[in-house]
Amino acid sequence: MSVEYRIDLDAFDRNLRRIRETIAPAAHMLVVKDDAYAHGLAVLVERAWREGVRWFGAFDVATGAAVRAVVGPDARIFVWLIGGVDDLAAGIAADLDLGIGDEALLDDLARVDAGRTARVHLKIDTGLHRNGIRPERWEAALARTTALVAGGRAVLEGLWSHISEASDADDDDARALFLAARAAARAAGLAPRFSHLAASAAGFARGEFREDIVRVGAFSYGIRPAGGPGEAELGIEPIATLVATVTHTGPDGVRVDVGSLHGLPGVLAGRFDVVTPAGPRRVTAIGPTSLTVTPWGSAAAGQEVVILGRGAACTATDLAELVGTIGEEIALRISPVIPRVYDRDTH
Numbered sequence: 001m002s003v004e005y006r007i008d009l010d011a012f013d014r015n016l017r018r019i020r021e022t023i024a025p026a027a028h029m030l031v032v033k034d035d036a037y038a039h040g041l042a043v044l045v046e047r048a049w050r051e052g053v054r055w056f057g058a059f060d061v062a063t064g065a066a067v068r069a070v071v072g073p074d075a076r077i078f079v080w081l082i083g084g085v086d087d088l089a090a091g092i093a094a095d096l097d098l099g100i101g102d103e104a105l106l107d108d109l110a111r112v113d114a115g116r117t118a119r120v121h122l123k124i125d126t127g128l129h130r131n132g133i134r135p136e137r138w139e140a141a142l143a144r145t146t147a148l149v150a151g152g153r154a155v156l157e158g159l160w161s162h163i164s165e166a167s168d169a170d171d172d173d174a175r176a177l178f179l180a181a182r183a184a185a186r187a188a189g190l191a192p193r194f195s196h197l198a199a200s201a202a203g204f205a206r207g208e209f210r211e212d213i214v215r216v217g218a219f220s221y222g223i224r225p226a227g228g229p230g231e232a233e234l235g236i237e238p239i240a241t242l243v244a245t246v247t248h249t250g251p252d253g254v255r256v257d258v259g260s261l262h263g264l265p266g267v268l269a270g271r272f273d274v275v276t277p278a279g280p281r282r283v284t285a286i287g288p289t290s291l292t293v294t295p296w297g298s299a300a301a302g303q304e305v306v307i308l309g310r311g312a313a314c315t316a317t318d319l320a321e322l323v324g325t326i327g328e329e330i331a332l333r334i335s336p337v338i339p340r341v342y343d344r345d346t347h
C-alpha cells in the first residue's frame with residue numbers, strides 16, 4: 001500500500017438509515033452522480049439497495065443504465081441530463097425515470113418510438129437557471145405533456161425542481177413557484193404522483209421541502225455543508241478515509257506518498273494536520289505525488305498516515321472551508337487512480 005481510499009460501508013449504512021428516519025415519510029433518492037461522489041458507483045449502489053434504498057439519482061442516461069445493471073428491474077432510477085432522441089430512447093429502454101427540463105425534449109419524446117411508455121418528471125425552473133422550464137413557458141410545456149400522455153407516449157410521474165439551498169428566503173420563493181406550477185399541472189388535468197425539490201441541506205433542515213422524495217447526495221456520504229451544521233448535529237459520519245504511507249524520512253520532514261495529482265490542492269500546504277503514529281503533524285508542503293509533514297522521532301518508511309476524512313484530523317469539508325469552497329470540491333478530486341478499498345475501518 002502506498003495510498004488508498006478506504007470506504008466504511010457500515011458507516012454508509014448508518015448514514016442511509018439516519019437519512020431515512022429524518023426525511024420520512026418522504027423517500028430517499030440516493031444521488032450517485034460523479035461515481036457516487038468518488039466513492040465508487042457499483043459498490044455503493046449495491047450496498048444501498050441492500051440497505052433498502054429504492055430510488056437512485058444517476059445524473060445521465062449512461063450512469064442510469066449502469067445503476068440498472070447493478071440493482072435489477074425493481075429500483076427507480078432518475079436521470080436528468082438527457083441529450084436528445086437517441087439518449088431518450090436509451091433511457092426508456094433502461095426503464096429510467098426521465099427528468100425533462102426542456103421543451104425541445106418533449107418534442108423529441110413525441111418522435112421516439114421505444115416500444116414502451118416513458119416515465120417523465122417535468123422540471124420547473126424555480127430560479128437556479130440550470131435547465132428547467134421557465135414559468136412563462138410552463139403552460140405550453142403542460143400542453144405538450146398532455147398530448148404525450150394522451151398519445152400513450154408518456155406518463156407524468158413527477159414534478160421537480162432544484163433549489164440553491166443558499167438562503168431560506170430564496171428557497172421559499174423557489175418553493176412558491178414550484179407549488180404554483182404543480183397547481184397549474186393539476187388544473188390542466190395532469191396527476192403527477194411524485195414531487196421533489198430538496199437535496200441534502202433543505203431535506204434535513206426544512207420539513208416543508210421534503211414532499212414525496214428528497215434527492216440526497218452529500219449527506220449520504222457524510223459530507224457536511226460548508227459553514228453549516230456539523231456531522232454530530234446532523235447525525236451523519238464521513239465514510240471514507242485517505243491513507244498513505246511514509247516513503248522517506250529526514251530532519252526537514254517526512255515524505256508521504258500522496259500529492260496534488262492525487263487530489264490534494266497545493267494551496268492547502270501549511271494549513272492542515274494529518275494523523276501520524278505519533279499524533280497530529282502539520283503538512284508543510286504538497287508536491288505533485290507526495291507531501292511533506294513535520295517530522296516525528298519514530299518516523300519510518302512504511303508507516304501509515306491518515307490524510308483526510310473518517311478518523312483523520314480534517315474532513316473534506318474542513319479542508320474545503322480553508323479555501324472557501326464546499327466539501328464535494330475536495331471529495332471529488334480524490335484521483336480515480338487511487339485504489340478504493342471497502343470495509344476497512346480506520347478506528
Ligand SMILES: *Cc1c(COP(=O)(O)O)cnc(C)c1O
Nearest residue numbers: 031162199200215216217218219
Ligand atoms: C447533486 C444533486 C443533488 C444532491 O445534492 P446534495 O447537496 O449532494 O445532496 C440533488 N439534485 C440534483 C439535481 C443534483 O444535481
